[in-house]
Amino acid sequence: MLPAGFGLPPLPYLLALAAGTVAAIGALYVRRPPVTAATVTALAPWMAAGGALYALYQAGAVPDPAAPLFGSPAVYVTVGILAGFVWALLAERPGESWRPTEASTILAAVGCSLLTVALIAAAVTRTSNAVGARALLSGAILLVSLVGGTLIWITLRRVTDVSATGTVGAVVVFGHTLDGVSTAVGYGMLGFGEQTPLSRLVIEAGGALPVPELLGGAWLFVLVKTVLGAAIVVLFEEYVREEPTEGCLLLGLIAAVGLGPGFHNVVLFAIS
Template sequence: MVLPEGFVVPPWYLLVPVIVILGSIIALLWALEPPVTDRTVIAFAPWMMFGATLHVLYKLAAFPPSIEPLFTAPMVYAVTATVAGAVWIVAVFLHVGGLQRTIPRFVGIAGTAFFTVFATGALLLGLETGTIAPFWPVIGVVAAGIVTAVVWLVVSLWVTDIAATTGATGVLVVFGHALDGVTTAIGYDVLAAGEDVPLSLLILEAGEALPTAEYIGAGWLFVLVKVVLAVVILGLFREYVEDRPQQARTVLALVAAVGLGPAVHNTLLFAVG
């Protein structure tokens, strides 16, 4: 099995319109060529979190059955990209028209608003069912922050060129994958949560087979693999960022999303039980 459990292809009458609209938005963005800087990548972080929140709400059965398939995996990524891309286009025109000082500012504020509203909705559903449990999600975020700080300090001291070149984008990549690793470890070792991704499960099972599993659990190996992989990717992208910064940061934003999206999904899902 290669694909994760829960991989759903929605009906054609939902799939086709989303693909057509998303394709049109990508084509328009390609034509507009908005700048992609560190600030742009950070501005899209709330949108990565928003997509994860939509999937949590799907798991909480918060959407009408008629549109539920839009928020399954991987369809929810396309829906999120469509909304975020549309907002990005609006931000470009507002900036060109002199109504916004910067494009990332509008994108970031809009993404934060979307995430806040829908995350609050998920938390309210948890309150209604009496399943709110914030302790481990808070521990996960704090632990991931500490791991990120330590790793970035080491990177800054030992491979300074990587830290200097990738900047805030690099920090987001490391944090996203650190949070994914930590929350997955907490879910596996503490909350007895299942793991849907076959490769992730393989690493967790490898950690469980080690003698250290009896004392510190199996998840530490997954955290280590995620963080090391993030740093290696940043190292491989260093020259690419120097030569083609716009394209490289766009790809690194996607790398960050692959970590931060599932991480926020885990965190919010644990919080609402």
Template sequence: MVLPEGFVVPPWYLLVPVIVVLAGVISLLWTLEPPVTDRTVIAFAPWMMFGATLHVLYKMAAFPASIEPLFTAPMVYAVTAVLAGLVWIVAVFLHVGGLQRTTHRFVGIAGTAFFSVFAMLALIRSFESGTFEPFWPVISVVVAGIVTAITWVAVSLWFTDIAATTSATGALVVFGHTLDGVTTAVGYDVLAAGETVPVSLLLLEAGAALPTAEYVGAGWLFVFVKVVLAVVILGLFREYVDEQPRQARTILALVAAVGLGPAVHNVLLFTVA
């Protein structure tokens, strides 16, 4: 099996409109050609977190049955992309009209607001049901922050050109994938959470087969691979960022989302369930 468990294709009457709207949003953004800088990528980080929050709420059965399929995986990513893209378009027009000094500030504030409101809904529901358990999620975030800091310092010292070129975008890529690795490892080793992604499960099982598993668990290998992979990707993109910064940073933002989205999903899910 290649696809993860829980991969759901929604009914055509929900799928088709979302795809059409998403295609329209992408086409309009392609025409407008808004700038994509480090600040733009960071501004979209709350949107990556927002998408993960919507999927957690879906698992908590927080949505009406009629629209519930919109928040399954991978449909929730398309829905989030539509919302974020529409906000980006509004930000571009506000900036052109002189109502906003920058586009990234409006995008970041809107994304933070959406994430905060929906994350709070999930937390409130968990309080009411008595499932609120923040200890290991908080530990995961702290550990991921420490590992990211150490990794970024090492990259800055030994691969200075990579750190200087990719800058905040690169740091977000490393943090997103590190947090994904750490939360997955904690879930597997400590919380007995199942892993639905086949490739990730293979790495976790490989770690469990090593002699070190008895002392440090099986997840360390997964964390190591995620961190190394993130740094390697940044190295491969260094020249691309120099030559085509807009396109390169857009792709790196997607790479960051692939790590940060599942990571925040794990953190919030472990907290509320």
């Protein structure tokens, strides 16, 4: 049931990741940085950076000595450790808003810097005009996902109360919309396979249903992902309202499951 390409790095790297994880969690526990909707939302560029770095790894653009740290799932642990230490360093700063000096803004800025470096490396990796055309397609996927996610979020805000989830809820909706749309385009237009067995079953089920060929075989996967993202936000509303720290963190993890793989897809399409 594990995704294709999923595997643990060699033992020395695995031990280093384990030690780094313990150290990062320890730093967060001791420093107790602010856990708010804003600071958890600030982790979004870190999630996207993890997906982009994994795409670079698959394209063979990561130097060999560091490559085991950027496979799956190691890359998300690597990025998580870095984010954890940066977050811990910002413990003395408030994180309720997006003022330039607050923890949320600085955490997001550092994550955006890492994402920018990954995207520059991806741009350098491109080697042909055909790949450049795919980069435009990746941009279109991001735009469609942003518009679609925004419309879903606006609809949720109008038909039910999801105000407690705030910007974290919006990231969940966008992340899962991006994952659904990018998977559908990769599967239906670019000839990419689906790495996750459960997702592949959903796509195959959609392809077997009597629907217009224009929708493509992955239409059901897009529907499932978008509905799932919206439903999770609705279900988490009361939990986040009663336990904002735990609720925001769990929503952040759910957002990462969509945003990381989704951004991985668009970067991989552009460079492979």
